[in-house]
Amino acid sequence: MRNVYVAGLGLTAFSRLEFPLVELAGYPAMQAMKDAGVDRVDHLYVANMGGSRLNRQTGLASAVVDSLSLTPAGAESIENGPASGASALKQGYMAVASGLHDVVMVVGAERMREVNNLEATDFVATLTHPLAEYIYGVTLPSLAGMFTRLYMEKYGVTSRHLAMVAVKNHDNALLNPFAHIHQKITLEGILDSPEAMTNNPYVAEPLRFFDCCPVSDGGACLILVSEEEAKKLKKPLVRLAGVGQATDTHTVQERRDPTDLLAVRAAAAQAFAMAKVKPSDVGVAELHDAFTILEIVESEEVGFFKKGEGHRALERGETRLDGRIPINTSGGLKGKGHPVGATGVGQAHEIVTQLRGEAKKRQVKNARVGFTCNFGGFGNNVVCLVFVREG
């Protein structure tokens, strides 16, 4: 296999964006081409989950290629629920690694706020099992609520720990001009004060409003290139060194122990093995905190902390911007936002930005290895990536 490098980056703000879906993909794509200094692309992948239902658009990849005047480059859309972005990066990796293409664009884009929150919630719920979950009215918040309760009872995680994730990620988001949520929150304000029950109501007990990510529009882009193309770059070289992916039972109820996220563990182990690095080598990570509990659990399953000890490390501040292993420096899904198809590409965008030393106010120090975990379904299809700065 050939080595694969990140040549260019592009990003929209994650927010409510009143632009057509094709432009949410096209804008970061143009930025990434400029950043990479390339004027051609051999192939393009578009990560998107909701175009057909939410925006009445199929064949999105063809529309993006055309709007960027990149014809006759081939293109297709990749859908893997909320892990569509990292899945598309995996396809991009293979396209370059195989030798079939030299310059590959991977765009993630989603326009979810075209519909109301009820339809958006129903739409996301269609990723659950159609016959064993969806038809019974299961939603992602409801699954996450039940999961959180089990985790609290087994490992002693409290609502306070969950809120700490939210506070940390809102703090990070305040340093990220592209984040959806720019709102300072405190444990006092969302948990202890008399107003907390109003400000921070229950969504799916024990998860409250500030435990859940927002519904966002947005786009993100990475350009991946071969080693030969990478030599022409003027930016610091970052290699996509590890790609891991694993699935678990589609329904949560069938898992032997629902608090074990086996697919996260397997995908991370694969990615680390491929990159020939260890979890302790990682200097910055983006984890998939669609719900606050997930950041804690993933930080254990990927190998940063022992099982059941993630919330202790969080308490000690180890995952803060100035901690031992800063997690979700971008603000995460909680603070930066979660335009589902764009999320995995956005995570990679943050990691490469950090490894290049371009993260400005939220720059971590001395990171040479970065990691992303993009979580599809309720843990039934997970893609992890390892990035390494070279030179």
Add this chain to the structure above:
Amino acid sequence: MRNVYVAGLGLTAFSRLEFPLVELAGYPAMQAMKDAGVDRVDHLYVANMGGSRLNRQTGLASAVVDSLSLTPAGAESIENGPASGASALKQGYMAVASGLHDVVMVVGAERMREVNNLEATDFVATLTHPLAEYIYGVTLPSLAGMFTRLYMEKYGVTSRHLAMVAVKNHDNALLNPFAHIHQKITLEGILDSPEAMTNNPYVAEPLRFFDCCPVSDGGACLILVSEEEAKKLKKPLVRLAGVGQATDTHTVQERRDPTDLLAVRAAAAQAFAMAKVKPSDVGVAELHDAFTILEIVESEEVGFFKKGEGHRALERGETRLDGRIPINTSGGLKGKGHPVGATGVGQAHEIVTQLRGEAKKRQVKNARVGFTCNFGGFGNNVVCLVFVREG
């Protein structure tokens, strides 16, 4: 790049099928595993276009992996309009060629008849340009009608030639037990008789009912493997030797000459160059005859006949089952059916079946090279594949 072989085949009948979408994918997948004699799969691609809107299902690939008990294999869905199937085969090719995976399953599945014909037509129309075509009420039949008129005027194609494609492909479909349409038609019956205007009304002038493919449900599967895995097979060895893909302007109106299908030409040329064979080496081909005109035009653009001479070759019977270059031996989209996400995989299924010598009553003689053209959008994203029988 490593060589890539076809190890296993599976297919449902293309028809109206009252099974959940996940089963339309799972059934041919199980057949293909049995055919290949494999009990594990490293990665799975699902080609699907309409799951989210027509069947309220996203994350389909995760559901298929689970229903086949193939966890923890990674999986994602690939969408490239009606060319989703061949796009997924391209991803499968790269997954094996890159060395990342050894045994890759590519399933195409679509359940379109869950909605009525009006919604199905609107759904397919969402692959046109959202701002320059779709909002004006353009549908695929309307684009094809205008295209056909231009082609008739420029090259002397007549309604009789179009009907000849339909008659030939219905004849072929009668020999294919998996075809959607088992109905003998004649030029007399659909064109010349007093009943023709009733039996075969105009859909989008000059295209009539029998010029348009049906709306179908169905699934198809190929298993692709590395050379090392292929050595274990007991079936005749067929190599996926060439993969080509090209895009054209998203709107038809922007093309310099709308009768030139540049993406077909470019994708075919790429696939032939990669496989190191010529169009004249091809012994059997499946072309994307969603409308009868397309079989004629594609037979020219891919290089079987000179531009403007496809209808003459058709007249001479060169594309019949016993002709020089049999086209759409399966019945094509016209006779076999067109479950959009499954179509490209179904085309490959037919070609490999022919090259293996397993096509029974519709078996062509002495074919060692086979070809498929899967046409996305209205010619804006086309994927061509070349298969070669070895040994």
